[in-house]
Amino acid sequence: MLETIFIITAAIILICALLTITAHNVVHALLYLVVTMLAVSLIFFILGSSFAAALQIIVYAGAIMVLFIFVTMMLHQGEKSLAQERHLFHFSTSITAFVLCSILFCELTFILFLAPSETSNTILIAQAPAITVKQIGQQLYGPYSLLVVISALMLLSALITAIHISKSAASAQIKPEDTNL
Amino acid sequence: MIPISWILFLSLSLFSIGIFGVLARRNLLFILISLELMLNAVVILFIAGSRYHSVPVANSDGQIMYLLVLTLAASEIAVGLSLVIHMYRQHHHLDIDKLNKLRD
Numbered sequence: 688m689l690e691t692i693f694i695i696t697a698a699i700i701l702i703c704a705l706l707t708i709t710a711h712n713v714v715h716a717l718l719y720l721v722v723t724m725l726a727v728s729l730i731f732f733i734l735g736s737s738f739a740a741a742l743q744i745i746v747y748a749g750a751i752m753v754l755f756i757f758v759t760m761m762l763h764q765g766e767k768s769l770a771q772e773r774h775l776f777h778f779s780t781s782i783t784a785f786v787l788c789s790i791l792f793c794e795l796t797f798i799l800f801l802a803p804s805e806t807s808n809t810i811l812i813a814q815a816p817a818i819t820v821k822q823i824g825q826q827l828y829g830p831y832s833l834l835v836v837i838s839a840l841m842l843l844s845a846l847i848t849a850i851h852i853s854k855s856a857a858s859a860q861i862k863p864e865d866t867n868l
Numbered sequence: 869m870i871p872i873s874w875i876l877f878l879s880l881s882l883f884s885i886g887i888f889g890v891l892a893r894r895n896l897l898f899i900l901i902s903l904e905l906m907l908n909a910v911v912i913l914f915i916a917g918s919r920y921h922s923v924p925v926a927n928s929d930g931q932i933m934y935l936l937v938l939t940l941a942a943s944e945i946a947v948g949l950s951l952v953i954h955m956y957r958q959h960h961h962l963d964i965d966k967l968n969k970l971r972d
Contacts, residue, residue, distance in 0.1 A: 697878045713897055717901070723905070727912060736931050755897075755945070755949070759897070784888055788888040800877075818931065822926060842942070
């Protein structure tokens with residue numbers, strides 16, 4: 688039962704990731720990306736990490752997607768953007784990248800399935816003890832307290848950087864160049 | 869019972885798809901979306917590793933690393949999208965191949 692759910696979810700993740708990468712419309716790509724995030728959160732639920740699954744839905748499918756959609760609403764110009772994107776990305780121009788990624792994928796699959804290893808045959812136990820939010824909080828403010836400080840510093844620096852970049856962009860004089868794409 | 873190799877296969881497939889997106893797309897917004905996919909692949913690996921090593925006692929290290937990756941992704945997206953807006957204001961398109969001139 689759990690295996691069937693896992694296989695269906697993994698198939699949804701891979702198909703939606705491929706559709707995200709190959710879409711020409713940014714809005715369609717973002718919708719596929721939301722489906723991918725929700726399926727990843729279902730994988731977390733299957734693996735027993737319910738806190739991570741809830742955070743995946745709230746932060747990824749909520750906050751980060753809202754950021755993307757705001758920027759897309761600001762920048763999207765309908766049919767003009769679609770025509771530009773069709774000119775920018777085409778399957779015939781991305782054969783080299785496809786070959787490189789296929790080589791990487793084949794290598795990783797070879798390491799995973801064909802190389803002699805013990806880990807490829809072992810079974811992930813689904814009946815392990817569940818991890819509560821209380822345990823995560825105790826770990827987070829006990830031995831991992833430096834990680835919290837580093838995360839806070841990283842968020843603060845990202846905030847200052849984003850404000851600085853948008854402010855300098857607003858104050859700089861706008862030079863419209865030729866847009867012959 | 870799900871074998872750990874299935875989850876590893878899912879993670880590396882998602883990572884390969886993300887790398888293809890970073891290499892093949894030329895739109896800056898799609899490159900950021902591909903980076904999100906790659907971060908998700910890594911996060912699946914973290915959670916599965918934490919689950920795999922939590923048989924005698926519960927192990928929550930994977931979820932703590934997930935929190936760190938989530939913070940990293942949020943910071944990266946904030947800075948990246950402000951760069952996208954800056955680039956669109958300066959050049960009126962998002963083609964990164966046009967960013968080959970080191971001038972204002």
